[in-house]
Amino acid sequence: MSKQEQTIIEDFFSKTTQLPCEIFLTSSKVASTRFSNNAITQNVEEFTQGLSLRILDGVKTTRVSSNQFSRDQLDDLYYRAVKLNEFSHPDEELLPLYEHNQKNIETNHPDSGESSPGHRAELVSIVVDKAKSARLNAAGIISTTESKLTIANNRGLFKQSRERQSNSSISMMSDEGSGWSGICKVNLEAGDIEKCANKSISLALKNTRQSSIEPGEYTVILEPAAVADLIRFLSYTGFNGLAFVEDRSFMSGKLDEKIMDEKITIFDDIHHLSLPLRTFDFEGVDTSSVTLIDQGIAKAVVHDRSTAFKTGGKTTGHSLPQPNNFGPIPRAVIIKGGSGDLQSLIKATAKGILVTRFHYTNLLDPLKVTATGMTRDGLFLVEQGQITTALKNMRFTESILKAFNRISAIGNDHELFWGFSGYNYVPSMKIANFHFSSRTEF
Secondary structure, eight states: OOHHHHHHHHHHHHHTOOSOEEEEEEEEEEEEEEEETTEEEEEEEEEEEEEEEEEEETTEEEEEEESOOSHHHHHHHHHHHHHHHTTSOOOTTOOOOOOOOOOOEEEOOOOOOOOOHHHHHHHHHHHHHHHHHTTOEEEEEEEEEEEEEEEEETTSOEEEEEEEEEEEEEEEEOSSOEEEEEEEESSOOHHHHHHHHHHHHHHHHHSOSOBOOOSEEEEEEEOHHHHHHHHHHHHHHHSBHHHHHTTOSTTTTOTTSBOSOTTOOEEEOTTSSSSOOOOBOTTSOBOOOEEEEETTEEOOOBOOHHHHHHHTSOOOSOOOSSSOSSOOOOSEEEEOOOSSOHHHHHHTOSEEEEEEEEEEEEEEETTTTEEEEEEEEEEEEEETTEEEEEBOOEEEEEEHHHHTTSEEEEOSOOEEEEETTEEEEEOOEEEEEEEEEEEOOO
């Protein structure tokens, strides 16, 4: 936190506030370059900032927001919040603000790295040159996001975190098929993009003259991107503390019971990832590491202060901004690896289907975690340990929870992905009797 920001907030707390008051100060810069048909189509850099103020008065709370930060703006928001709070509905479960006696804690200040349009154009040129050499068309995006969050309240809390992540998504396309690869890191360099482009090209060149197969149950080998798509649904539906206490989670009433294959161990640990991440939640509580599934046994869900109070336990520091009706969610879900890599899973398969990734995946049944979606950018038949035939895409309809009870093997080739439920660091995986419900014509 800058000294000016701290001075303004402390002056506001000492001279204006009479009620318990919480402030969020946020900023975000997103810089991205999109490309298609082997040419850059768009360069965008967007900066946003926000100020959010919440007051508590007994069992009532109100939050008001602005996109400006100043001493006068804080006064204005406070008086608006006080007035609006008269019309708020009482919440008998409302908790007081989190009290903290340490100030000006700054975490995760990464080096800025390179994110200029020129640098991103150089990375795109690597992709385009490789695409042209392979007689393919490249499309995708290279982006960097830098964000800052400051949380303060008049109960002694001052915390700030800066985060940075860079992402690439590269598709290679021919008239017959496509291939895809993506990378998530702090900074993207030429070597990262070369690796990503080479994989996309390899998949695209294999993904030709596709054959059709009948819907049914097959052994599948899921690349890490496909595993990440599935784990997201487990994450926000099952490991959510509010869903757990309201019996809307597959973990409800199942703690210390075996609910998955013993090969599966899942934990949430922001410190495990090689990214500078915020170490506290939106209540200002330090985020703890949590073992969610231990060798197939349900062990825990993540909590904020409210859901922890309802269970008689302790918060794990996974709160979203309060108040909310969604509940706490994991921020960095990791599946413990097994042995080998994707190639070893393929070699050990007599007959199966290799899935590059899924898309348009949607949840059908939260308790069973039944989802449906499509394969994309490479579906291949594996026979006697080798990829033999490219396949037309298929739709799957499967209970992810049941699928995770049919694990044949897990790789140790983790990749990092960012999605709607946070970060996922996952390996490749082989699953028996995975259900494909219909086929497509493409």
